[in-house]
Amino acid sequence: MVVDLLKNISKCSFCGFCxxxxxxxxxxxxxxxxxxRINSIIVFVDLEAKGESLKSEEMLKGIFTCLGCGACKIxxxxxxxxxxxxxxxxxxxxxxxxxxxx
Amino acid sequence: xIDPSLIxxxxxxxxLETGNPLGVSNEKINNWWKETKIKxxxxxxxxxxxxxxxxxxxxxLVSYLEKFENSKIQSILKFARYxxxxxxxxxxxxxxxxxxxxxxxxxxxIYSLLDSSVEVFYIPELDTYNGILLYDYGDDESFATHAKxxxxxxxxxxxxKIVTADPHTTYALKVLYPKFTDADFEVRSYLELxxxxxxxxxxxxVIHDPCYYGRYLEISDLVREKLxxxxxxxxxxxxxxxxxxxxxGPIEALTPKISKAVAELRAKELGNSxxxxxxxxxxxxxxxxxxxxxxxxxxxxxxxxxxx
Numbered sequence: 001m002v003v004d005l006l007k008n009i010s011k012c013s014f015c016g017f018c019x020x021x022x023x024x025x026x027x028x029x030x031x032x033x034x035x036x037r038i039n040s041i042i043v044f045v046d047l048e049a050k051g052e053s054l055k056s057e058e059m060l061k062g063i064f065t066c067l068g069c070g071a072c073k074i075x076x077x078x079x080x081x082x083x084x085x086x087x088x089x090x091x092x093x094x095x096x097x098x099x100x101x102x
Numbered sequence: 103x104i105d106p107s108l109i110x111x112x113x114x115x116x117x118l119e120t121g122n123p124l125g126v127s128n129e130k131i132n133n134w135w136k137e138t139k140i141k142x143x144x145x146x147x148x149x150x151x152x153x154x155x156x157x158x159x160x161x162x163l164v165s166y167l168e169k170f171e172n173s174k175i176q177s178i179l180k181f182a183r184y185x186x187x188x189x190x191x192x193x194x195x196x197x198x199x200x201x202x203x204x205x206x207x208x209x210x211x212i213y214s215l216l217d218s219s220v221e222v223f224y225i226p227e228l229d230t231y232n233g234i235l236l237y238d239y240g241d242d243e244s245f246a247t248h249a250k251x252x253x254x255x256x257x258x259x260x261x262x263k264i265v266t267a268d269p270h271t272t273y274a275l276k277v278l279y280p281k282f283t284d285a286d287f288e289v290r291s292y293l294e295l296x297x298x299x300x301x302x303x304x305x306x307x308v309i310h311d312p313c314y315y316g317r318y319l320e321i322s323d324l325v326r327e328k329l330x331x332x333x334x335x336x337x338x339x340x341x342x343x344x345x346x347x348x349x350x351g352p353i354e355a356l357t358p359k360i361s362k363a364v365a366e367l368r369a370k371e372l373g374n375s376x377x378x379x380x381x382x383x384x385x386x387x388x389x390x391x392x393x394x395x396x397x398x399x400x401x402x403x404x405x406x407x408x409x410x
Binding site for chain 2: 023024026027060061064065066067068069070071073074087088089090091092093094095
């Protein structure tokens with residue numbers, strides 16, 4: 001799952017063309033836009049590989065406020081499937097938290 | 103925001119234990135067909151995915167969730183499934199009867215439109231919640247388990263062709279189920295199969311394309327062709343079809359306030375006209391910000407409420 005996720009988001013060059021289309025951009029915080037969400041995922045996966053954790057409330061809010069509407073996807077010149085990246089990251093977070101609960 | 107793990111956990115347990123996100127049996131919410139002459143055999147199985155039936159109750163629930171969003175009281179959701187026997191009767195009590203009646207009317211109209219165009223049939227026992235919320239919130243394991251349960255029921259009934267009522271169910275059955283299960287049904291939205299006749303409706307409507315029809319399934323042009331046939335006047339806004347903007351509905355259970363703010367943005371784009379929607383979630387969420395919206399099926403039928 002992480003490999004597929006990284007393959008998808010590694011194409012992101014942080015150009016920001018996706019930002020203008022996102023309905024939650026009005027929240028005016030980086031983590032509530034497609035580029036910000038991709039950045040959160042990259043930082044999370046990177047830190048996790050080093051045995052550290054970045055599961056802050058703000059990061060969670062940014063990820064879980066993604067509507068999955070797909071408006072950003074058609075604006076991405078690199079062809080990153082942003083809604084699927086965010087959705088599969090939600091799946092990863094869900095799996096992680098269940099492990100903690102168990 | 104409501105803690106996502108509380109919502110995902112509650113949804114998952116309800117869906118896996120009862121087949122329904124509210125934790126009740128489908129018979130309690132699926133009543134539209136009782137006053138309709140339905141056929142039990144035909145070419146296309148009508149599959150509602152329960153979304154139209156669920157939406158009135160979800161909207162009532164969201165109005166309460168909005169009150170304790172960001173507060174610590176939300177932790178009571180951890181125990182909600184133990185009070186399932188109380189939850190639905192309470193929800194039923196606070197849900198406006200007219201919302202439930204409208205949902206039933208929409209489904210009756212869709213069935214009627216289909217009945218006059220193709221060989222459609224309906225088997226209430228086969229109609230099940232589509233599981234899309236589990237997928238949207240990233241609970242892939244529960245979604246796969248539920249999808250396999252739905253597909254098994256449909257395959258055992260030897261179903262080959264399915265016609266759906268809303269964009270979420272269409273996407274789930276057409277795109278997601280083949281990925282997560284061995285489903286190989288032919289799936290179409292009812293808007294693809296109907297041949298509506300001329301209707302007499304005054305005024306001009308503005309179309310709000312749902313994301314799944316506009317971007318994911320790309321059937322917006324087809325919907326406009328059908329509208330042209332009926333003689334209904336419609337107008338497109340700048341952000342329509344592939345460029346449509348979301349109504350905010352998909353996150354209404356997690357963060358009702360942000361969901362409402364997104365709906366307000368979309369409402370501004372749509373303007374003050376009468377808005378045509380094709381999805382129960384869009385209809386409900388746009389109405390939360392006082393948009394004058396109506397489901398397309400209610401417009402495609404004649405004044406009598408039935409397709410001739």
